[in-house]
Amino acid sequence: MNSRTIYLFCSAAPPVFEVASVIESLQARGWDVCLGLTPAAASWVEESLSGLATLTGHPVRSRYRRPGEPDAWPAADVILFAPATFNTLNSWALGLTSSFVAGVAAEAIGKRIPTLAMPCVNAAYARHPQFEQSIEVLRSAGVAVLYGADTGFVPNQPGEQPPGGYPWHIALDAVEATAGP
Template identity: 70%
Template sequence: MTSTTRTLYLFGSAAPPIFDVAKVIETAQADGWDVCLGLSPTAARWIDENLDGLAALTGHPVRSEYKLPGEPDVWPKADVILFAPATFNSINSWALGITSSFIVGVAAEGIGKGIPTVTMPCVNAAYAQHRQFGRSVTELREQGVTVLYGERGFVPNPPGSGKPKAYPWDAALASVKQVSTKA
Protein backbone atom coordinates (compact mmCIF):
# COMPACT_ATOMS: atom_id res chain seq x y z
CA MET A 1 0.00 0.00 0.00
CA THR A 2 1.19 3.48 -0.74
CA SER A 3 1.50 6.31 1.73
CA THR A 4 -1.54 7.94 0.12
CA THR A 5 -3.78 5.06 1.21
CA ARG A 6 -6.44 6.21 3.62
CA THR A 7 -7.66 4.06 6.49
CA LEU A 8 -11.32 3.20 6.97
CA TYR A 9 -12.50 1.69 10.22
CA LEU A 10 -15.52 -0.44 9.28
CA PHE A 11 -17.55 -1.31 12.37
CA GLY A 12 -20.54 -3.62 12.42
CA SER A 13 -23.13 -4.78 14.91
CA ALA A 14 -25.07 -8.04 14.91
CA ALA A 15 -27.66 -7.43 12.21
CA PRO A 16 -28.17 -9.56 9.09
CA PRO A 17 -26.31 -7.21 6.68
CA ILE A 18 -23.09 -8.08 8.53
CA PHE A 19 -23.03 -11.32 6.52
CA ASP A 20 -22.14 -9.20 3.44
CA VAL A 21 -19.17 -7.50 5.08
CA ALA A 22 -16.55 -9.21 2.86
CA LYS A 23 -18.13 -7.68 -0.26
CA VAL A 24 -18.22 -4.29 1.45
CA ILE A 25 -14.54 -4.57 2.35
CA GLU A 26 -13.65 -5.50 -1.24
CA THR A 27 -15.63 -2.56 -2.60
CA ALA A 28 -13.95 -0.15 -0.16
CA GLN A 29 -10.53 -1.56 -1.04
CA ALA A 30 -11.26 -1.09 -4.75
CA ASP A 31 -11.85 2.59 -3.88
CA GLY A 32 -8.38 2.76 -2.30
CA TRP A 33 -9.22 2.27 1.36
CA ASP A 34 -7.11 0.30 3.82
CA VAL A 35 -9.91 -1.33 5.82
CA CYS A 36 -9.79 -2.33 9.49
CA LEU A 37 -12.79 -4.39 10.60
CA GLY A 38 -14.26 -4.08 14.08
CA LEU A 39 -17.30 -6.03 15.25
CA SER A 40 -19.57 -6.14 18.25
CA PRO A 41 -18.97 -9.34 20.24
CA THR A 42 -22.26 -10.79 18.98
CA ALA A 43 -21.48 -9.92 15.35
CA ALA A 44 -18.09 -11.61 15.79
CA ARG A 45 -19.87 -14.76 17.03
CA TRP A 46 -22.27 -14.65 14.08
CA ILE A 47 -19.44 -14.68 11.53
CA ASP A 48 -16.84 -16.51 13.62
CA GLU A 49 -16.03 -19.03 10.90
CA ASN A 50 -15.10 -16.15 8.55
CA LEU A 51 -12.91 -14.09 10.90
CA ASP A 52 -9.57 -15.52 9.73
CA GLY A 53 -10.53 -14.94 6.09
CA LEU A 54 -11.65 -11.38 6.85
CA ALA A 55 -8.35 -10.70 8.64
CA ALA A 56 -6.49 -12.01 5.58
CA LEU A 57 -8.67 -9.88 3.30
CA THR A 58 -8.00 -6.68 5.26
CA GLY A 59 -4.43 -7.45 6.27
CA HIS A 60 -5.34 -6.52 9.86
CA PRO A 61 -6.70 -8.48 12.81
CA VAL A 62 -10.47 -8.31 13.19
CA ARG A 63 -11.20 -6.73 16.56
CA SER A 64 -14.19 -7.09 18.84
CA GLU A 65 -12.61 -6.34 22.21
CA TYR A 66 -10.52 -3.59 23.74
CA LYS A 67 -6.79 -4.25 23.83
CA LEU A 68 -5.16 -4.82 27.20
CA PRO A 69 -3.24 -1.95 28.83
CA GLY A 70 0.29 -1.82 27.50
CA GLU A 71 -0.50 -3.76 24.32
CA PRO A 72 0.44 -1.99 21.11
CA ASP A 73 -2.31 -0.81 18.81
CA VAL A 74 -2.44 -3.16 15.82
CA TRP A 75 -4.31 -0.82 13.47
CA PRO A 76 -3.19 2.35 11.72
CA LYS A 77 -5.00 5.56 12.69
CA ALA A 78 -8.43 6.02 11.12
CA ASP A 79 -9.13 8.65 8.50
CA VAL A 80 -12.86 7.80 8.47
CA ILE A 81 -15.16 5.55 10.50
CA LEU A 82 -18.15 3.74 9.00
CA PHE A 83 -20.40 2.10 11.58
CA ALA A 84 -22.84 -0.11 9.69
CA PRO A 85 -24.94 -1.99 10.36
CA ALA A 86 -25.55 -0.21 13.64
CA THR A 87 -28.20 -1.83 15.81
CA PHE A 88 -30.67 -0.20 18.18
CA ASN A 89 -28.37 -1.05 21.09
CA SER A 90 -25.24 0.32 19.38
CA ILE A 91 -26.86 3.59 18.28
CA ASN A 92 -28.33 4.24 21.75
CA SER A 93 -25.16 3.23 23.61
CA TRP A 94 -23.03 5.44 21.37
CA ALA A 95 -25.29 8.48 21.73
CA LEU A 96 -25.45 8.04 25.49
CA GLY A 97 -21.69 7.52 25.83
CA ILE A 98 -21.96 3.96 27.11
CA THR A 99 -18.74 2.46 25.78
CA SER A 100 -18.72 -1.10 27.07
CA SER A 101 -18.31 -2.33 23.47
CA PHE A 102 -14.98 -1.79 21.67
CA ILE A 103 -16.58 -0.47 18.47
CA VAL A 104 -18.92 1.89 20.32
CA GLY A 105 -16.00 3.16 22.40
CA VAL A 106 -13.80 3.86 19.38
CA ALA A 107 -16.70 5.54 17.54
CA ALA A 108 -17.46 7.70 20.60
CA GLU A 109 -13.82 8.69 20.93
CA GLY A 110 -13.71 9.37 17.19
CA ILE A 111 -16.21 12.19 17.67
CA GLY A 112 -13.85 13.89 20.12
CA LYS A 113 -10.87 13.33 17.83
CA GLY A 114 -12.71 14.89 14.90
CA ILE A 115 -12.60 11.74 12.76
CA PRO A 116 -15.28 11.96 10.05
CA THR A 117 -17.85 9.33 10.93
CA VAL A 118 -20.78 7.81 9.06
CA THR A 119 -23.32 5.43 10.51
CA MET A 120 -26.28 3.61 9.07
CA PRO A 121 -28.72 1.98 11.45
CA CYS A 122 -30.31 -1.40 10.93
CA VAL A 123 -33.39 -1.56 13.13
CA ASN A 124 -36.91 -2.77 12.60
CA ALA A 125 -39.85 -0.36 12.61
CA ALA A 126 -40.86 -1.33 16.16
CA TYR A 127 -37.45 -0.36 17.55
CA ALA A 128 -37.52 2.82 15.49
CA GLN A 129 -40.70 3.86 17.35
CA HIS A 130 -38.91 3.89 20.70
CA ARG A 131 -38.37 7.54 21.66
CA GLN A 132 -34.76 6.97 22.69
CA PHE A 133 -33.84 5.84 19.19
CA GLY A 134 -34.95 9.14 17.64
CA ARG A 135 -33.18 11.06 20.41
CA SER A 136 -30.01 9.08 19.79
CA VAL A 137 -30.07 9.72 16.04
CA THR A 138 -30.53 13.44 16.73
CA GLU A 139 -27.72 13.44 19.32
CA LEU A 140 -25.26 11.75 16.96
CA ARG A 141 -26.14 14.17 14.16
CA GLU A 142 -25.68 17.14 16.50
CA GLN A 143 -22.20 15.82 17.33
CA GLY A 144 -21.27 15.77 13.64
CA VAL A 145 -21.90 12.11 12.78
CA THR A 146 -23.46 11.54 9.36
CA VAL A 147 -26.45 9.32 10.15
CA LEU A 148 -27.92 7.64 7.07
CA TYR A 149 -31.44 7.08 8.29
CA GLY A 150 -34.56 7.84 6.31
CA GLU A 151 -35.10 8.20 2.60
CA ARG A 152 -31.41 8.56 1.65
CA GLY A 153 -30.24 5.79 3.94
CA PHE A 154 -31.81 2.96 5.88
CA VAL A 155 -35.59 2.75 6.12
CA PRO A 156 -36.89 0.29 8.74
CA ASN A 157 -39.05 -2.70 7.85
CA PRO A 158 -41.80 -4.19 10.01
CA PRO A 159 -40.46 -6.68 12.59
CA GLY A 160 -39.64 -10.04 11.02
CA SER A 161 -39.67 -8.76 7.44
CA GLY A 162 -36.11 -7.57 7.05
CA LYS A 163 -34.44 -7.43 3.67
CA PRO A 164 -30.71 -7.75 4.44
CA LYS A 165 -29.74 -7.93 0.75
CA ALA A 166 -31.46 -4.55 0.24
CA TYR A 167 -29.38 -2.85 2.96
CA PRO A 168 -28.02 0.27 1.22
CA TRP A 169 -24.29 -0.40 1.53
CA ASP A 170 -23.68 1.69 -1.61
CA ALA A 171 -25.15 4.76 0.13
CA ALA A 172 -22.89 4.15 3.13
CA LEU A 173 -19.74 3.86 1.02
CA ALA A 174 -20.72 6.90 -1.06
CA SER A 175 -21.12 8.89 2.15
CA VAL A 176 -17.69 7.73 3.36
CA LYS A 177 -16.22 9.07 0.12
CA GLN A 178 -18.06 12.34 0.59
CA VAL A 179 -17.01 12.95 4.21
CA SER A 180 -13.43 11.95 3.47
CA THR A 181 -13.08 14.69 0.85
CA LYS A 182 -14.18 17.28 3.42
CA ALA A 183 -11.62 16.12 5.99
Protein backbone atom coordinates in the same frame (compact mmCIF):
# COMPACT_ATOMS: atom_id res chain seq x y z
CA MET B 1 -0.71 -0.10 -0.14
CA ASN B 2 -3.77 2.07 0.25
CA SER B 3 -3.18 5.51 1.72
CA ARG B 4 -6.62 6.09 3.23
CA THR B 5 -7.72 4.09 6.27
CA ILE B 6 -11.31 3.35 7.19
CA TYR B 7 -12.55 1.64 10.31
CA LEU B 8 -15.58 -0.42 9.33
CA PHE B 9 -17.60 -1.23 12.44
CA CYS B 10 -20.50 -3.68 12.40
CA SER B 11 -23.18 -4.72 14.87
CA ALA B 12 -25.00 -8.04 14.91
CA ALA B 13 -27.62 -7.51 12.22
CA PRO B 14 -28.13 -9.56 9.04
CA PRO B 15 -26.07 -7.21 6.78
CA VAL B 16 -22.95 -8.21 8.76
CA PHE B 17 -22.94 -11.40 6.68
CA GLU B 18 -22.17 -9.24 3.63
CA VAL B 19 -19.11 -7.63 5.19
CA ALA B 20 -16.53 -9.41 2.99
CA SER B 21 -18.02 -7.93 -0.19
CA VAL B 22 -18.25 -4.51 1.49
CA ILE B 23 -14.56 -4.73 2.41
CA GLU B 24 -13.72 -5.62 -1.19
CA SER B 25 -15.78 -2.66 -2.45
CA LEU B 26 -13.98 -0.30 -0.08
CA GLN B 27 -10.61 -1.70 -1.12
CA ALA B 28 -11.53 -1.20 -4.79
CA ARG B 29 -12.16 2.46 -3.88
CA GLY B 30 -8.65 2.73 -2.44
CA TRP B 31 -9.32 2.17 1.26
CA ASP B 32 -7.21 0.26 3.77
CA VAL B 33 -9.96 -1.40 5.82
CA CYS B 34 -9.80 -2.25 9.53
CA LEU B 35 -12.80 -4.31 10.68
CA GLY B 36 -14.27 -3.95 14.16
CA LEU B 37 -17.26 -5.93 15.40
CA THR B 38 -19.50 -5.90 18.42
CA PRO B 39 -19.03 -9.12 20.45
CA ALA B 40 -22.35 -10.45 19.13
CA ALA B 41 -21.40 -9.68 15.51
CA ALA B 42 -18.05 -11.41 16.04
CA SER B 43 -19.87 -14.51 17.24
CA TRP B 44 -22.19 -14.41 14.21
CA VAL B 45 -19.25 -14.44 11.76
CA GLU B 46 -16.87 -16.45 13.94
CA GLU B 47 -16.09 -18.98 11.21
CA SER B 48 -15.05 -16.15 8.87
CA LEU B 49 -12.86 -14.12 11.24
CA SER B 50 -9.54 -15.47 10.02
CA GLY B 51 -10.54 -14.99 6.36
CA LEU B 52 -11.70 -11.45 7.10
CA ALA B 53 -8.36 -10.70 8.78
CA THR B 54 -6.55 -12.04 5.72
CA LEU B 55 -8.78 -9.97 3.43
CA THR B 56 -8.11 -6.74 5.34
CA GLY B 57 -4.50 -7.46 6.29
CA HIS B 58 -5.35 -6.44 9.87
CA PRO B 59 -6.66 -8.33 12.89
CA VAL B 60 -10.43 -8.20 13.25
CA ARG B 61 -11.17 -6.57 16.59
CA SER B 62 -14.11 -6.98 18.93
CA ARG B 63 -12.37 -6.26 22.24
CA TYR B 64 -10.35 -3.45 23.70
CA ARG B 65 -6.62 -4.00 23.69
CA ARG B 66 -4.88 -4.40 27.02
CA PRO B 67 -2.98 -1.45 28.53
CA GLY B 68 0.49 -1.30 27.03
CA GLU B 69 -0.44 -3.55 24.11
CA PRO B 70 0.49 -1.90 20.80
CA ASP B 71 -2.30 -0.89 18.45
CA ALA B 72 -2.29 -3.18 15.42
CA TRP B 73 -4.30 -0.74 13.30
CA PRO B 74 -3.20 2.47 11.57
CA ALA B 75 -5.00 5.66 12.51
CA ALA B 76 -8.44 6.11 10.92
CA ASP B 77 -9.18 8.75 8.33
CA VAL B 78 -12.89 7.94 8.56
CA ILE B 79 -15.17 5.55 10.45
CA LEU B 80 -18.25 3.85 9.03
CA PHE B 81 -20.51 2.12 11.56
CA ALA B 82 -22.88 -0.06 9.56
CA PRO B 83 -24.98 -1.96 10.28
CA ALA B 84 -25.59 -0.18 13.57
CA THR B 85 -28.27 -1.80 15.71
CA PHE B 86 -30.73 -0.20 18.10
CA ASN B 87 -28.60 -1.26 21.06
CA THR B 88 -25.34 0.00 19.57
CA LEU B 89 -26.72 3.38 18.46
CA ASN B 90 -28.30 4.00 21.85
CA SER B 91 -25.16 2.91 23.73
CA TRP B 92 -22.97 5.13 21.57
CA ALA B 93 -25.25 8.16 21.92
CA LEU B 94 -25.44 7.69 25.69
CA GLY B 95 -21.66 7.33 25.98
CA LEU B 96 -21.87 3.71 27.15
CA THR B 97 -18.64 2.20 25.90
CA SER B 98 -18.71 -1.38 27.08
CA SER B 99 -18.06 -2.59 23.53
CA PHE B 100 -14.82 -1.78 21.71
CA VAL B 101 -16.54 -0.39 18.61
CA ALA B 102 -18.92 1.84 20.58
CA GLY B 103 -15.96 3.13 22.60
CA VAL B 104 -13.86 3.94 19.54
CA ALA B 105 -16.85 5.58 17.84
CA ALA B 106 -17.56 7.67 20.95
CA GLU B 107 -13.93 8.75 21.17
CA ALA B 108 -13.91 9.60 17.44
CA ILE B 109 -16.37 12.41 18.16
CA GLY B 110 -13.85 14.09 20.46
CA LYS B 111 -10.98 13.38 18.06
CA ARG B 112 -13.03 14.88 15.22
CA ILE B 113 -12.58 11.82 13.00
CA PRO B 114 -15.23 11.94 10.28
CA THR B 115 -17.77 9.30 11.33
CA LEU B 116 -20.81 7.92 9.56
CA ALA B 117 -23.44 5.53 10.86
CA MET B 118 -26.21 3.68 9.09
CA PRO B 119 -28.77 2.00 11.33
CA CYS B 120 -30.27 -1.41 10.79
CA VAL B 121 -33.41 -1.54 12.91
CA ASN B 122 -36.96 -2.64 12.37
CA ALA B 123 -39.93 -0.27 12.55
CA ALA B 124 -40.84 -1.39 16.09
CA TYR B 125 -37.43 -0.37 17.43
CA ALA B 126 -37.52 2.85 15.40
CA ARG B 127 -40.74 3.86 17.19
CA HIS B 128 -39.05 3.67 20.61
CA PRO B 129 -38.53 7.27 21.81
CA GLN B 130 -34.86 6.73 22.66
CA PHE B 131 -34.01 5.84 19.07
CA GLU B 132 -34.83 9.26 17.61
CA GLN B 133 -33.14 10.95 20.57
CA SER B 134 -29.98 8.92 19.98
CA ILE B 135 -29.94 9.81 16.29
CA GLU B 136 -30.28 13.50 17.15
CA VAL B 137 -27.53 13.29 19.79
CA LEU B 138 -25.14 11.67 17.32
CA ARG B 139 -26.01 14.12 14.55
CA SER B 140 -25.54 17.09 16.89
CA ALA B 141 -22.11 15.69 17.76
CA GLY B 142 -21.14 15.68 14.08
CA VAL B 143 -21.86 12.05 13.16
CA ALA B 144 -23.46 11.65 9.73
CA VAL B 145 -26.36 9.31 10.48
CA LEU B 146 -27.61 7.82 7.22
CA TYR B 147 -31.22 7.29 8.17
CA GLY B 148 -34.43 8.11 6.37
CA ALA B 149 -35.95 7.79 2.92
CA ASP B 150 -33.74 10.46 1.36
CA THR B 151 -30.45 9.71 3.08
CA GLY B 152 -30.08 6.05 4.02
CA PHE B 153 -31.70 3.18 5.80
CA VAL B 154 -35.47 2.93 6.08
CA PRO B 155 -36.80 0.55 8.76
CA ASN B 156 -38.62 -2.59 7.72
CA GLN B 157 -41.42 -4.32 9.61
CA PRO B 158 -40.27 -6.80 12.28
CA GLY B 159 -39.35 -10.11 10.68
CA GLU B 160 -39.22 -8.69 7.14
CA GLN B 161 -36.19 -7.99 5.00
CA PRO B 162 -35.83 -4.45 3.68
CA PRO B 163 -36.91 -4.27 0.03
CA GLY B 164 -33.77 -4.10 -2.07
CA GLY B 165 -31.59 -5.21 0.83
CA TYR B 166 -29.40 -3.12 3.08
CA PRO B 167 -28.33 0.05 1.23
CA TRP B 168 -24.57 -0.45 1.47
CA HIS B 169 -24.09 1.62 -1.71
CA ILE B 170 -25.47 4.70 0.07
CA ALA B 171 -23.02 4.22 2.94
CA LEU B 172 -20.03 3.71 0.64
CA ASP B 173 -20.91 6.73 -1.50
CA ALA B 174 -21.33 8.82 1.67
CA VAL B 175 -17.88 7.72 2.87
CA GLU B 176 -16.39 8.96 -0.40
CA ALA B 177 -18.26 12.25 -0.19
CA THR B 178 -17.13 12.74 3.41
CA ALA B 179 -13.50 11.79 2.90
CA GLY B 180 -12.96 13.44 -0.46
CA PRO B 181 -10.32 12.32 -2.95
